Structures are given as C-alpha cells and as structure tokens.
Amino acid sequence: CGKSFLEQDVPGKLPVDEYYKTDADAQLAITAVYDMNSADYFTAWGSRLLIKTMPSDESAAGGSGPGDQPGYQALDKLAQLDPTNGNMEIAWRTMYFTIYRANLVINNVKPETDLRKRIVAEAKALRAYNYLDLVSLWGDVPLILTEVKPEDYKKGVRAPKAEVYAQIEKDLTEAIPDLPLKSAYAVAERYRVSKGAAQALLGKALLYQEKWAAAATQFENVITSKVYGLESSIGATFSTYGEFGKESIFETSFSNAEKYTWGNFPWGNQPESNIHVQLMGPREGSYVKAPTDSLNNGWGFNLPTKKMYDAFEAGDERKKYSVMSLAELKAAGGDFTNQATWDYTGYWQRKYGTFEKATGPGGDSPLNYTTNWRLIRYADVLLMAAEAYYRAGNEGKAQGYLNDVRNRSELGSITPTGNALFLAIVHERQVELAFEGFRYIDLVRWGMAKTELAPYGYVDGKHNVLPIPITDVRTGGLTQNNY
Template sequence: MKKNILLIAVILFLGIAACSDDFTTNEPENVEDLETFFQEEENVEAAVIGIYDLFHLNYSRDWSSAFLVKLLPGDDANAAGGNSSDQPQLQDIDDYANISTANGSIESVWNNFYSTIALSNLVIESLKESTLSNKDRATAEAKFIRAWCYFELTTMFGDVPLRLTLPQGAADFGLAKSTRAQIYVQVEADLTDAIASLPAKSALADEFRFSKGAAEAVMAKVLVFQERYSEAIPFFQSVIGNPSHDLEATPAAVWTAASEFGQESLVELGFVSTSGRDWGNIAWGGRNESNLHIQLMGPRGDGIFDVSSAGLLNGWGFNLPTAKLANAFDAAGDTNRKAATLLTEAELIAMGGSVDPTSATGGVIWDYEGSIRVKYASRAEETTADGVRELNYSTNFRIFRYAEVLLLAAEAYNKAGQDGNARTELNKVRNRAGLADVSPSLGGNDLFDAIVNEKFLELAHEGQRFWDLVRWGRAATELAGTGYASRNDLFPIPITEIDKNSELTVADQNPGY
C-alpha cells in the first residue's frame, strides 16, 4: 500500500536541493522547530515516510517521471503519443537530436532527485546524536534512498554536485560538481551503512519499504557499473542465496496484482485505485496515489486501437514497442515473455481487435511500428469501475527486481572468468521464460552477447536498456540510424541549475550541449 504522508519538513526543503526561486525569496511559514522535531520517534517515522513520498513522486510525476525519462532513449520503446508535437520534451529525448538544456522533463528528474536527497540529508544529520530506538533503521533508509538517487543521477548526468549537508542559506547553496568516481564512493558508503541496519525482506512490516536484500542488490549493481565484477559477486551471492528472493513462476505473473511486493520485488512503487481521482481533483504535476502513467501509456483511443477483446482499456498512446524488440522476441523463439510484454497488430486482430490508421493524425499512427505494449498495460481489473477509470490505476512500478539481479550476476561472473556460474544465473531467467539452457560450451564474449540479448528481452520497457548500451560501449552500433550521437550518453545538466548554482558555469555543462 502506498502511504502518502506530506511532512512539513518536506515542503520546507523541496526548494533547497532543486534550486527553486523560493529558496531565496520566501521565508518558511508554519514549520515546526527542527531542534525538537526529531526528538520524537513518531516524527522520525513521519520524516522517513516523507522521503519515500518524494522518491515515489519522481517516478510517477505526470509527463516528467524518471520512469519515462530513463526509458525513452532505449531501442525498445518509442515516445509515441498523438503526434510529433505531443509532449515535445519527451519526443526530443526519444529522438536524441534536439535535447535542450531547458528540457522540462529532464529538469524535473534532476530537481526531484535532489529534493529527495535534501530530505534524506535532513534525517541523517538530525539523527546523528539521537538515542531514539528507531534511529538506526531511519538512518539506514535515508542512506539507501540517498544512494539510489545519486546512482541514478550519475548514471544519467555523469559528474554532479554531491550534497551531503543542507545549505544554511542562499549564499551556501553554490557547490561544484564531484566526479562520478567520487559519487560512487559515497553511494557505496551509504549502501554499506544501509546493509548493516535494514531489516530482511521477511521482517518488513510495511511491504513498500526497503530491505537489506535490496541494499545488497543495489550495491552489486553499482559495482558492476564500475566494472568491479569480483567485488560484486559476494553481494549477488547473498541476495541469490536468500529464500525471500526468487523469480515469479511465469513472465506474465510478474505483472499481476497478486505479485505486487512479492518475491521478485526489490524496489517497488505502490499505487491504489481507491483515492477517487477525477478530472477536478487530479494533481497534475503533484502527488497522486493512483498511477497516471498507465493511462498515459495505454493504447491510444480515438478509434485508432480497439483493444477491448484483449482485455485492455484505451489510453493516451505513449511508450509503444519498437519493431526491433518484437523481432528480437521472435528470433529467440521467446513466445511466453513476448506475450507478457507486447501484442503485435496481427495478434490483436486475431483476438478480435483492430487498428485503424485513418483515425490518426494524417492517417499515420505516430511512432507505431506494429505492436502495442502489455507490460504495465491498462487493464480494467487494475482500476476502479466507479469514478474516472483513466485516473485511478493501481498498477505498481517494479523498478528493480530479482530477474535483473540474476542477469547482472551472470554478467559479473562472465567478466570475472566464471562462465559456469554465469550460465547458471542466465539459465534461471531463460527457463522461467520457457527457453532452454544455453549451450554448456557457451563462454567468453559469446556468452556475454547472450546475456546482453537476454537482458533486452527480460527488461524491455523498464528503463535499463539505453544505460546498459552506453556502459557496454554498444550504443553507437545498436542505435545506428536513430539520431543518436555520443553526446546523448549523458543528459544535459539543467540550465536552471547552472544559473542558480554559483559554483557552476556553462563550461561545466556536459559535452555537446
């Protein structure tokens, strides 16, 4: 269940890390004295839930979520929507060439991550001398989320300011960038502390909160991203050996309501369909307990896609699969996982549905390459029959799951020269998809290629593909002809950050922007 607690401290510090004009022009009002606030256990608990709330917001914020921003540069998805002018900031991310330093969605992701970091810093600082019984757990959760945010930031932006304390005023806000290597050092330190104090998944009273296993898995991923494969392996072994973590029985089972916060889930965002959102109270740009992105990504209506026979509802048409992805499933003979990920036009028609391009703008369905997506689909059973169905989806986002851990472990074993272990972890994912083991003689670069392809199929539309291609040095080859250029390996630092941070200049902008 999503717990959406809006904390006074959250509101106070939202502007600090996001470079908001409010930081320099508005005095905070109606705020509790921080000298006493963190002396009560219930206040500490509320503050931690506030961090979760901000973390949640960044992956679910209208047109500017980290979910979409991370996903769209990959070759598994197209931005789509109504036409090339529908949410142009997202179309630009998808098409590479016109990404601006003032791109609103990229700026939102940057600001929201730093807002989450700001509240994490507040909790960590405020509890240093505390003797409260929930100090260690609260600090561990704050450090886990801070580590996650910095890992995401350095993946997408490279060198970024490393804020570990709260500015005391506008003059204290200026902070130069730290290198990616320095960011990783802090991420590892935070995760080390989180691992020491977070509870096991089996001991979680609130299913949405993060566990020791999640922290170990993220640590392993961080080490793989640094090509420190041998160091990552013990963390993978700890997660894989923990009976609380496992694959769901089938690819389709991963995406059902019954598996939410289940054995495959490590980091998951919860939503509900009971908050009664309608066109009058939907919080555009703000916090919603329902998952607006499911409507955003549903097959476009307006007479274009008739999907009722497939058990789906129409949406606004963003995030369509590429033909490359559909063809990759077919080439692998991967029918089970394909069916849990996308539905081709021929398959839709065979079910009794239809596709009518004449109903689209200019008779062309924008960014459509012959398939609609069913992973994170707009299913009637995951919204309410009362009120406005489009605005009340309860579909959870699984943003880090056990299947990815197995594929990262396979990569680490392969790169560490342990191909037998790499095949073992790879085959677990393949077998769940209904595919046979890879050849026992497959090894070296050929085995790595198999892992790369398996990850393409398993994690399609989950926001990992592009960033993997970049770190593997394969983006130029895999994205040839799409408009991709090497500058796209990183997003631009928002121009608002450069304008308001006295320690940054245009010379600090990422190359090519």
C-alpha cells in the first residue's frame, strides 16, 4: 500500500487551473455569475429587493408576527435593525459571492475571441451592478477585485465610497464598447447585460455621485439607441408578457421549469423559482380572494402603507396595478377575515403579485412563481434622465421625460419648474417605481429620508446606511457603521 493507494479522485470537480480556458468554459463561468446575481433566496431568505424596500415608507413587513422573518421585520421597523440581521447578511453575501465569480471571469478568461471579450465585459458590468448596490446600501465597503488569500481573511478593509465608485465607472466604461445592444442578443439570451444596461447603470452611478451632466449623457445614450420603449400600461410591464419586453433593460429570470413540490423544494439551497413572490402574497388563512381575481394567497409580507396608497393621484391607472385596498377587495367579492394579523395595513401590493398565471403548471403553485425582478427598466431611466437634466439645468428635457412616463399611465402632461419640477420627479419615482426597491436609496441620497422616513423609525446619521453584517465585522475585521 503505497502512494497510489492513497491517490483517489475527487468526483465531479475539475481542478481550478484547468478551467476558464475555452469559449465554452467562459460561457459556463459567466452563467454562474448571473446565477448568483439572481439568488434572492440563497441558502436562506435574503432578498435584495426586500432589503431595499423594507426600510422605506412604502410598506410594512407583515407576515405572521414579529418572529416571522425577524430580519425583514427589523429592516422595516429600523429600531431593532442591528448587525446580526440574518436576511441582510444573506443579501450582502450574495453580492460578494457574485463579485467573486465575476472576478474569476475577469481575471482568468483571456479575451482572445469576440465571445470571450463580451463575456469579460458582462462580468465587469455585473461586478459594477453589485458594487453599486453595496456602496449605496452600506457606504464604504471592501473592494475585492481578486481572490482573497487565506492569510487576509481577517484583514478586511472598507474602501472609501469614492474609490468604489471609481471602480464602478472604470468597469462600466471598459464594458460598454464590448457589449452588444439588447436587440442583438437572441431572445433566449436577453437576460444578459447589454450595452444599454451598462449605460443605464453607469448613468445611475454618476447620478448617485451627482455628476449630473455625465449622467444625463449616459441616459441619453440609452434613450437614443431606440432599443427600448414603454409598454402600454404598467400592468403590461409587470405581466408575464412584459418580461424581457421592450421596457426591460436588465432583469433577473425565474422559472417554473423545476415544478417544485412541497416534498422537493430546495430549502437551504437556491431555487430557480421566485419564492419571495409567495412571501409577498396576501396572508393565507385570512385572505379570501375575489371570484374574478387571480391574486393567490401567500405569506403576507410587504404590506403597502396608507401613505403609499394615498400617494397615487386620482386617475392614475398605476394604482390598480400596484396596490389593492380592503374596500376594493371587498367590493370585488373577496375579504380579509382577520384584521388583527401582524402589521395589518389594509393594503396589498399587486406589482409583484401572487398571480395564478405567474406560477405553474405542474408542482405546487406557491413554489413555482416565475415572476422576474425588473432591475432596470426604461421608465426608471426616463425618470433618472429627467432628474439629471433638471439638475444640469435643462428643465425642458426633464419635463419631457417626466411626461413620457406620466402619459403612459393616462395622466396629463405637467410643466412645473424649479423645485416643483424636482418634487414632481420625486413623486413620479414614488408611484412609478413603488415596491421596486428604489425609494429608500432615493430618499437617502436626496436628503429627504430624515423627514419622510422619521415616522417609520428612521434616525438621521444612522439609518442612511445599513449595519455591516456581524460575521464580516467579527471574522473579517471590518469597521462598523453607526450601529
């Protein structure tokens, strides 16, 4: 029994140094980046969308009680938000896991063919997308661009925001020339980052840094590309029909291909369906759906506030596609029997709704929602463009893009100027982008959070960023925010 007896294969695992060589390898490697980028449930509940939504004034956490998803509860109530928040940690983790996989592509795939050149560009854009989320939610964050060596595991350093933004701009600037237009991708590949997505992202990064003119240029590039447009209604945008449609700039894809059942759903792993949609359905047991409605019951999270409901102007057709009140539910023949449920508001969101059509066939319907997250859509770009132009002094352009968005939802054009124009943009973002995860970050960067969010537990100088997750403080040696 010598050496050969102890040499046994490691089944199914290719040594790392034999990978990242061919076009096929590069395809597999970039798919792994997209996979993690869309992991809102990754080993546990940790939706980026909810992490961004909960601290806002759009909705309450809901669920069965304060012990149901305590991480989301604390992000909603803010008073109990602390570094031990488990849901927040999962979201942070998926961002850095995405960056890790993107780094491997960027550092190992040699851009020797057009395909590989494009794939490296996709990886850079995905890395930038994740850093933009990180920097806007946590402020200074570790800037990891290569593999961390074991001896450095506990020597974490948070890079200043400016440095993170500089890297985001660099990655996107390098990626844009190598990325094709969305229209150049085959239908099956439209989940990939396109030139327009990278430009929109770059514009957003510039906007967040208040580089108004440069931001406007990027948004203008997206708009003049003529690749995108608005759907007939926001209902269409958020229907299954609207997925990867003309309004979609960047989107993560979920499917029912696995036909999950209660017996085989991959709890503790990474499902392909969107289980968070089920989490956000009106709470089972109490919800009685209206006979003609297709909004299934769910687990009762993300309950819209009255403030959100009241924000819609009269005649705004977005309201019915976004929120439903108890009165409306009852009028349609449905009911909600137990109004003493936790966080009960009397409103339910319908944007990312538990619609019967968005799940199945096959498997158990709560487990197979296919609803995609719309990460960047054209209406958002129009409103960001309006904001950038307004700040840069071009009110005419700002009004034009603002009205494009209003007109789609059956609202007439308006022509405010000065601060009224800014407030109109603020309002339009609130109602157009309700429950899409922008409101909290917007209010913070506009300096409006301290007034708008104060009734929801927001403390200025503290809740403008989230706490750094405890593991990375303890084992990684990172400094903490004001928590």
